Amino acid sequence: MAKNKRSIPDLRNRIREIADESGIDELHDLADEMFRNSPVRRARARSAHLTPELAEEIRVFARRNPKMHQRDIAQKFNVNPGRVSEAMNNIV
Incomplete structure (x- = not known):
């Protein structure tokens, strides 16, 4: 496993660079799909607020x-x- 992991935006940019260098348009499309989805549902807080x-x-x-x-x-x-x-x- 890599010592220093790259962030998703860094990977997206690198994929776009490779797409430009190699002329593979599909890589641009794949890079555009690399986003984290918003959570549909979150768990309700179970603990009381600390007043x-x-x-x-x-x-x-x-x-x-x-x-x-x-x-x-x-x-x-x-x-x-x-x-x-x-x-x-x-x-x-």
Whole structure:
């Protein structure tokens, strides 16, 4: 596998260059088809939004349960572990 991968736009441009050099029009058509489709459907967010009030509840709970993992605290408050980390570091 290549050490440095090229982006799709870089590949599209290179395919167009090869098409021009070799006179193969089909390569231009293929390059034009190299785009990522927009997602048709996205998963609904499952965790609660981290409000300042919820962040404070998490900090209080974490202080009262110092041996509890952030993963478990997140599950209790229906947020992901990153939100618990943000709450604990006063990022909210």
